Amino acid sequence: MVFLIQNTQNRDGAAIQAKLDELIRSGQGKNDFIGIEHLTEEEVEEFRAACARAKERSRDV
Numbered sequence: 001m002v003f004l005i006q007n008t009q010n011r012d013g014a015a016i017q018a019k020l021d022e023l024i025r026s027g028q029g030k031n032d033f034i035g036i037e038h039l040t041e042e043e044v045e046e047f048r049a050a051c052a053r054a055k056e057r058s059r060d061v
């Protein structure tokens with residue numbers, strides 16, 4: 001039963017990621033974020049830090 005629930009959650013997560021990737025690709029988001037879920041924790045943290053810096057810069061303007 002646990003395997004079935006986990007499999008369903010993994011499939012749902014993958015579908016959500018595909019939808020988000022398409023929104024990024026078709027919108028004004030940075031394509032650098034597509035596939036970010038496959039990066040290491042350290043690489044994701046670098047992206048988060050870059051977002052925080054960009055947020056601060058936009059506040060200063």
